[in-house]
Amino acid sequence: ASVIVMTVAAISAVFGLLREAIIAAEFGTTFETDAYFFSFDLMARLPEFLVPAIGGALIPVYLRAKQEGGDDRFVHSVITAYSLGLAVLALIAALLAPAVAAVLGSGFPEEQRPTVVNMIRLMSPAMTLLGVAGVLRALLNAENKFFFAQVSHVWLSLGIVVATITLAPRVGIDAPAI
Numbered sequence: 001a002s003v004i005v006m007t008v009a010a011i012s013a014v015f016g017l018l019r020e021a022i023i024a025a026e027f028g029t030t031f032e033t034d035a036y037f038f039s040f041d042l043m044a045r046l047p048e049f050l051v052p053a054i055g056g057a058l059i060p061v062y063l064r065a066k067q068e069g070g071d072d073r074f075v076h077s078v079i080t081a082y083s084l085g086l087a088v089l090a091l092i093a094a095l096l097a098p099a100v101a102a103v104l105g106s107g108f109p110e111e112q113r114p115t116v117v118n119m120i121r122l123m124s125p126a127m128t129l130l131g132v133a134g135v136l137r138a139l140l141n142a143e144n145k146f147f148f149a150q151v152s153h154v155w156l157s158l159g160i161v162v163a164t165i166t167l168a169p170r171v172g173i174d175a176p177a178i
Contacts, residue, residue: 001146008150015157022161023176031112032173038105039119039177040126043093047086047131054082055138063142079135086128094124115173122177 027033062075093100097120101108105116133152140149160176167175 004146005150008147012153015154019157019160022164026164026168027173032115035116035119036173036176039123043123043126044130046127047134050131051134054135059138059142062139082135083128083132086131090124090127094121097121119177122174
């Protein structure tokens with residue numbers, strides 16, 4: 001299991017480096033790429049903080065229900081409630097994007113804030129998707145399916161690379177966000 005996790009983590013790091021290199025090659029080092037990376041980090045951080053708490057509470061219940069032969073409706077209910085909660089937070093982030101950009105993105109000059117606001121709005125659904133993916137990864141780890149749990153990072157990077165390559169000529173910096 002450790003070898004699988006290490007191998008896939010290394011592959012994921014290579015794909016992450018490839019992702020960053022392609023974005024840099026396509027857009028350079030501009031305020032637009034800064035806005036993209038700021039917004040992506042912003043939307044990815046909240047689920048990163050919540051997943052350990054949700055997973056830490058959910059996995060023992062899941063394993064006990066599985067061991068006792070019970071159904072896992074509770075697990076499905078928790079994932080659904082978590083998804084809905086993150087979706088509401090994503091909607092709030094999108095609606096409050098100008099305020100978020102002004103407070104958390106205060107280092108961006110005023111004339112660049114509309115780009116930051118646009119990026120936050122484009123990537124707000126990622127908050128929900130990354131959060132659910134984190135909980136599902138935790139459940140896969142509990143099932144000793146380490147490869148599938150770790151490979152999701154590769155797919156994320158690959159998706160961003162494909163979107164950047166295919167959409168950038170038409171939509172610019174919005175491509176990796178999409």
